[in-house]
Amino acid sequence: MTGGELRRGVRWLGWYLREVSGESAYDRYVAHARAEHPDAPVPSRREFERGRMDERDSRPESRCC
Amino acid sequence: MTTAPTTTPVEPRGRRDPRTIAIWTAVALVGAIAWAVLALSRGENVNAVWLIAAALGSYAIAYRFYARWIARRVLGVDDRRATPAERLNNDIDYQPTDRRVLFGHHFAAIAGAGPLVGPVLAAQMGYLPGTIWIIAGVIFAGAVQDMVTLFFSMRRDGKSLGQMAREEIGPIGGVAALVAVFSIMIILLAVLALVVVGALARSPWGTFSIAMTIPIAFLMGFYLRVIRPGRVLETTVIGVTLLLLAIVAGGWVDGSSWAEAFTLSPKTLVICLMIYGFFASVLPVWMLLAPRDYLSTFMKIGTIGLLAVGILITAPVLQNEAVTKFAGSGAGPVFAGSLFPFVFITIACGALSGFHSLIASGTTPKMIQKESQVRFIGYGAMLMESFVAVMAMAAASILDPGLYYAMNAPAGVLGATAQSAAEAVTNLGFTITPDALEVAAASVEESTLVARTGGAPTLAVGMSEIFSGFLGGASLKAFWYHFAIMFEALFILTTVDAGTRVGRFMLQDTIGNVWKPMRNVSWRPGVWAASAVVVGAWGYFLWTGVTNPLGGINQLFPLFGIANQLLAAVALTVCTTLLIKAGKVRYAWVTGVPLAWDAVVTLTASWQKVFSGDPKLGFFSQRERYANALDEGQVLAPAKSLDDMQAVVTNSTVDGILAGFFAILIVIVIADAIRVWYRVLAARRPVELHEAPYEESRIVAGSGLLPTAEEREQRQLVGAGVGRPGVGGDGMPVDDVPDDDAAGRR
Numbered sequence: 119m120t121g122g123e124l125r126r127g128v129r130w131l132g133w134y135l136r137e138v139s140g141e142s143a144y145d146r147y148v149a150h151a152r153a154e155h156p157d158a159p160v161p162s163r164r165e166f167e168r169g170r171m172d173e174r175d176s177r178p179e180s181r182c183c
Numbered sequence: 184m185t186t187a188p189t190t191t192p193v194e195p196r197g198r199r200d201p202r203t204i205a206i207w208t209a210v211a212l213v214g215a216i217a218w219a220v221l222a223l224s225r226g227e228n229v230n231a232v233w234l235i236a237a238a239l240g241s242y243a244i245a246y247r248f249y250a251r252w253i254a255r256r257v258l259g260v261d262d263r264r265a266t267p268a269e270r271l272n273n274d275i276d277y278q279p280t281d282r283r284v285l286f287g288h289h290f291a292a293i294a295g296a297g298p299l300v301g302p303v304l305a306a307q308m309g310y311l312p313g314t315i316w317i318i319a320g321v322i323f324a325g326a327v328q329d330m331v332t333l334f335f336s337m338r339r340d341g342k343s344l345g346q347m348a349r350e351e352i353g354p355i356g357g358v359a360a361l362v363a364v365f366s367i368m369i370i371l372l373a374v375l376a377l378v379v380v381g382a383l384a385r386s387p388w389g390t391f392s393i394a395m396t397i398p399i400a401f402l403m404g405f406y407l408r409v410i411r412p413g414r415v416l417e418t419t420v421i422g423v424t425l426l427l428l429a430i431v432a433g434g435w436v437d438g439s440s441w442a443e444a445f446t447l448s449p450k451t452l453v454i455c456l457m458i459y460g461f462f463a464s465v466l467p468v469w470m471l472l473a474p475r476d477y478l479s480t481f482m483k484i485g486t487i488g489l490l491a492v493g494i495l496i497t498a499p500v501l502q503n504e505a506v507t508k509f510a511g512s513g514a515g516p517v518f519a520g521s522l523f524p525f526v527f528i529t530i531a532c533g534a535l536s537g538f539h540s541l542i543a544s545g546t547t548p549k550m551i552q553k554e555s556q557v558r559f560i561g562y563g564a565m566l567m568e569s570f571v572a573v574m575a576m577a578a579a580s581i582l583d584p585g586l587y588y589a590m591n592a593p594a595g596v597l598g599a600t601a602q603s604a605a606e607a608v609t610n611l612g613f614t615i616t617p618d619a620l621e622v623a624a625a626s627v628e629e630s631t632l633v634a635r636t637g638g639a640p641t642l643a644v645g646m647s648e649i650f651s652g653f654l655g656g657a658s659l660k661a662f663w664y665h666f667a668i669m670f671e672a673l674f675i676l677t678t679v680d681a682g683t684r685v686g687r688f689m690l691q692d693t694i695g696n697v698w699k700p701m702r703n704v705s706w707r708p709g710v711w712a713a714s715a716v717v718v719g720a721w722g723y724f725l726w727t728g729v730t731n732p733l734g735g736i737n738q739l740f741p742l743f744g745i746a747n748q749l750l751a752a753v754a755l756t757v758c759t760t761l762l763i764k765a766g767k768v769r770y771a772w773v774t775g776v777p778l779a780w781d782a783v784v785t786l787t788a789s790w791q792k793v794f795s796g797d798p799k800l801g802f803f804s805q806r807e808r809y810a811n812a813l814d815e816g817q818v819l820a821p822a823k824s825l826d827d828m829q830a831v832v833t834n835s836t837v838d839g840i841l842a843g844f845f846a847i848l849i850v851i852v853i854a855d856a857i858r859v860w861y862r863v864l865a866a867r868r869p870v871e872l873h874e875a876p877y878e879e880s881r882i883v884a885g886s887g888l889l890p891t892a893e894e895r896e897q898r899q900l901v902g903a904g905v906g907r908p909g910v911g912g913d914g915m916p917v918d919d920v921p922d923d924d925a926a927g928r929r
Contacts, residue, residue, distance in 0.1 A: 183297030
């Protein structure tokens with residue numbers, strides 16, 4: 119395994135963890151908001167994360183056995 | 184968004200490539216040799232690695248050939264067709280998600296304690312019957328059910344199983360499906376909570392560690408909400424560190440004066456769990472449920488990975504027989520009944536789990552980027568769960584059978600002391616000395632291992648054996664035991680939280696149909712009342728499980744299995760109906776044969792649980808035996824008092840009625856579906872499908888774990904067109920390594 123491949127692997131893992139944990143959701147949202155409505159104000163991360171979490175309150179997710 | 188004018192389906196290349204043929208021949212050979220070793224070794228010690236090899240070889244062949252054939256021919260996946268995630272993208276629930284990320288979400292949602300507990304109990308029949316069912320069952324039934332349900336739900340904008348049953352079969356099938364979902368939820372929660380009670384009863388170490396997860400979750404929730412919003416990864420790192428500390432601290436508590444305060448009886452634990460379940464389901468998710476979910480997912484993936492590595496490194500030898508005498512006689516102490524049908528009932532999760540159809544028709548179908556990904560996500564994630572079940576079977580089978588039965592037979596059979604347990608084990612035809620039992624308990628720093636039923640403690644002993652074999656040696660055995668207990672209890676409790684919430688929403692929705700205010704999910708009195716009803720329902724079964732002299736797991740686990748397989752029957756019926764309606768009757772056997780098998784197994788099991796004349800097996804003959812004795816004022820062992828006798832009579836009645844009720848539900852759903860099949864086939868013309876309309880897809884994404892050469896090529900073309908090579912829709916990396924621009928954005 120070359121150094122380049124290793125670096126790519128580590129970077130992939132970092133990307134994967136951020137995606138799978140939902141940590142990157144805000145970044146994606148900002149990018150989306152900027153692209154679609156360039157003039158509208160973008161909510162802060164705090165506001166966004168609060169809204170996202172509270173939204174889960176009304177949408178139960180099953181966990182299996 | 185990347186614009187892809189036309190995305191032609193990827194045509195397979197190199198199908199006749201000699202190298203590919205050589206690789207797949209080798210995989211098939213390894214699998215076949217492993218199966219031969221497992222099947223043909225008699226009276227000699229078989230290494231657990233052969234179980235792993237047989238499983239992985241079979242999965243690879245099934246995924247490459249059978250799953251691909253189903254996806255292409257039977258379902259007709261079409262990557263030119265936009266998925267609901269793409270068409271309805273709202274950045275909330277509909278969102279095109281990278282397939283590997285979605286695989287992680289889907290796997291975390293389907294895999295829980297089920298595949299760990301069932302195989303441990305089924306080890307009473309020997310390791311072979313359970314292993315064959317886990318592997319063959321997942322390939323031909325479980326993974327097929329998950330993938331096909333996911334596909335059909337995806338084609339219908341992510342409709343739930345209940346909605347599909349109502350639309351495609353009819354109101355009767357729909358109502359039966361809804362009732363099935365609710366009842367399985369209650370039994371599932373009761374049985375899982377019973378496993379936790381079995382693991383924590385009179386264990387101050389375990390009880391302290393698990394109790395600590397509540398403040399840890401509160402802390403994480405607060406941190407994530409107030410201090411560092413959205414920083415999930417660092418919060419999880421903090422949480423896991425505290426969790427490990429809590430396990431270590433459990434050992435200190437165990438040896439201190441606090442131990443007494445954390446030594447709880449099963450009954451006290453039931454009360455604690457019910458109070459916990461109630462609050463966890465009414466509190467906002469950010470406080471308890473979400474942080475616990477992060478913790479348990481992390482622990483789950485980490486520990487399962489560690490277990491796989493551990494088995495490969497330590498290569499333990501199986502002590503269990505391939506097939507025990509209980510397989511034929513049906514007189515096993517862990518659960519009653521012979522191999523057919525009860526192995527197939529006891530091992531549900533890991534082979535065929537109806538519960539998965541709720542996940543496969545829930546959030547996952549709304550997030551898929553490409554239709555062909557149903558194979559990787561639906562079939563692939565279920566194969567992984569099956570692999571977890573195989574490892575649990577291995578971990579239970581490396582234990583000395585004498586210890587296994589001393590831990591898993593009901594307390595009523597074993598008595599309270601090591602002496603009485605050793606005698607009882609001898610009566611069963613196995614041997615263990617009282618000394619050996621005490622040494623085994625001392626090595627994991629538990630006061631006793633006698634009658635620690637439920638599967639979790641057995642698995643924990645097996646795992647501590649494996650882990651201490653390559654990490655830390657005998658001195659860390661107690662730590663690893665409690666680590667394993669924590670790992671299981673943690674995600675069982677997460678399931679209890681989430682399940683109580685789901686049950687509460689279902690109840691509110693159903694009552695809301697007749698009485699409007701109940702439907703409002705933020706109306707406090709409604710929320711509290713519905714939660715109390717759900718907690719009360721599973722709490723009732725949990726309480727009877729703990730107080731039943733005949734043993735809670737022994738009595739309730741078959742009901743749980745029957746309920747889960749009932750739900751699988753509903754899902755497979757919906758899938759078969761949809762195949763027939765889509766004019767694919769020649770392929771209907773793909774879900775039709777698993778359905779027939781599942782129906783035969785489940786109905787036979789229910790029949791025996793209801794009508795068997797053997798009081799150990801049939802609920803009503805058990806009831807009769809105890810009721811007659813009670814009338815004469817006699818006390819039959821293992822009951823110790825007339826109250827115990829009354830408890831047995833009541834429990835047997837309730838359990839017997841439930842078993843019969845589940846069987847009737849299956850018959851109703853299938854009969855109603857056959858009516859629909861007959862109508863469709865007799866009409867000989869295509870039926871109107873409730874599919875969402877076709878729309879051209881503009882996303883480019885791979886289909887499996889790694890992009891194929893063709894997919895890379897296609898991406899190059901698309902990337903060249905927009906001048907930003909390597910980035911797909913929504914900035915997601917389309918290569919297997921994230922693009923700087925996409926992943927590095929802060």
